[in-house]
Structures are given as structure tokens and as C-alpha cells.
Amino acid sequence: SQTIHQWPATLVQPVGSPLSLECTVEGTSNPNLYWYRQAAGRGLQLLFYSVGIGQISSEVPQNLSASRPQDRQFILSSKKLLLSDSGFYLCAWSVSSGKFSNQPQHFGDGTRLSIL
Amino acid sequence: GQQVMQIPQYQHVQEGEDFTTYCNSSTTLSNIQWYKQRPGGHPVFLIQLVKSGEVKKQKRLTFQFGEAKKNSSLHITATQTTDVGTYFCARNSGGSNYKLTFGKGTLLTVNP
Numbered sequence: 001s002q003t004i005h006q007w008p009a010t011l012v013q014p015v016g017s018p019l020s021l022e023c024t025v026e027g028t029s030n031p032n033l034y035w036y037r038q039a040a041g042r043g044l045q046l047l048f049y050s051v052g053i054g055q056i057s058s059e060v061p062q063n064l065s066a067s068r069p070q071d072r073q074f075i076l077s078s079k080k081l082l083l084s085d086s087g088f089y090l091c092a093w094s095v096s097s098g099k100f101s102n103q104p105q106h107f108g109d110g111t112r113l114s115i116l
Numbered sequence: 117g118q119q120v121m122q123i124p125q126y127q128h129v130q131e132g133e134d135f136t137t138y139c140n141s142s143t144t145l146s147n148i149q150w151y152k153q154r155p156g157g158h159p160v161f162l163i164q165l166v167k168s169g170e171v172k173k174q175k176r177l178t179f180q181f182g183e184a185k186k187n188s189s190l191h192i193t194a195t196q197t198t199d200v201g202t203y204f205c206a207r208n209s210g211g212s213n214y215k216l217t218f219g220k221g222t223l224l225t226v227n228p
Binding site for chain 1: 146147149157159161164204208209214215216217219220221223
């Protein structure tokens with residue numbers, strides 16, 4: 001069966017420090033991968049998605065970046081964190097889509113990031 | 117045009133009461149997905165609706181897709197404390213088959 005691992009679970013970082021959050025998926029090949037941020041208002045904001053190794057699409061301009069160095073590994077990074085980067089970061093995967101239908105997305109446990 | 121509006125934002129019920137959340141779009145949806153997020157947890161996929169007028173049931177949960185494919189609803193019969201959480205609908209985004217746009221969710225609390 002497929003599993004998704006995301007770490008760390010919580011992180012407290014000072015403003016201006018770098019960030020690296022990692023997400024790995026097991027039990028499937030060539031998944032679509034996603035990074036979301038969830039602020040206190042509960043909505044899910046799509047930050048990045050990837051449909052293949054080295055293919056990254058950014059949804060919102062920000063000081064974050066994403067990389068996919070391996071098929072089932074997705075990394076969210078920042079060189080300098082801002083206070084506004086605080087939030088709940090969720091990684092998700094889905095099966096590579098069929099032509100006509102969205103596939104369900106499966107989420108990791110998330111990382112709660114606090115910027116001080 | 118790619119947004120989905122969810123109402124209500126919050127709903128507090130007594131255990132045993134019914135609950136309904138609605139998801140509305142100004143444009144026709146190819147499909148709609150529903151997710152549940154328990155407090156402190158991550159969203160979990162519940163169901164996907166594809167056909168006009170489709171109705172699907174999962175125990176006490178009933179999901180419906182409107183005839184015009186512009187709205188959807190989730191109804192819970194006789195709520196239990198285990199139903200507490202935020203319920204999100206999600207639509208395909210940007211005409212793609214792999215991006216989703218999530219509604220802001222409905223937070224359900226249940227008084228035992």
C-alpha cells in the first residue's frame with residue numbers, strides 16, 4: 001500500500017533562517033506531488049505541484065521554492081523565512097491522472113511551522 | 117470562476133442532529149471531491165462525484181451532485197462526536213486533471 005511521510009512534525013525557526021521540509025511517498029511510481037499551506041483560516045492554498053522529476057509548477061509568488069530530486073521525493077525550501085511563512089504545511093500525492101478525471105489526493109501528517 | 121464557495125463556515129449541533137454543508141460554483145464542475153480534516157489532523161479524501169445528479173452514501177454520510185453540476189452537498193444524519201472536523205469540497209483547477217481548488221471548509225462541532 002502507498003504511504004506518505006512528511007517531516008518534521010513541528011518546527012520553530014527564527015526570521016531569516018533557511019527552511020527545508022521533506023516529503024517522500026512509498027508504494028507508487030510517478031505520483032503527482034503537491035505542497036499546500038494552511039493558515040489559521042482553515043483554507044488550503046496550493047503552493048507547488050509536480051507531475052514528474054524536475055518538473056515544478058509554482059502557484060503563488062513567494063520566497064519559497066520546491067524541488068523534486070527523485071521520483072517520490074518532494075522538498076519545500078526557503079533561503080530566508082519571513083514571519084508570514086508561519087502555517088501548517090501539507091504534502092500530498094495523487095496517482096498520475098487519467099485524461100478525464102481528477103484523482104484523490106492523499107495528504108501527509110503536515111508540518112506546523114512557527115516563525116519567531 | 118475557479119472558486120468554490122462553502123456554506124456555512126461553522127456549524128455547531130447537538131449529538132444526534134443532522135448536518136448539511138453546501139458547495140457552490142459559478143461555473144460547471146467536471147467533478148467534485150470531498151475531504152474531512154479532524155482537528156489537528158490532515159485532510160482525508162472521502163468521495164468524488166462525477167455524474168449530474170449523482171448521490172452516494174457512506175453510512176450516515178450522503179453526498180449529492182447537482183443536476184447542473186454547479187453545486188454539491190454533504191449531509192450527515194444523526195451526528196456523532198466522531199464527525200467533528202472541517203469538511204472541504206474541492207474542484208479541479210485551471211482546467212487540469214491534477215490540480216484542485218479547495219473551498220474554505222465548514223467546521224462542524226458536535227455537543228455530546
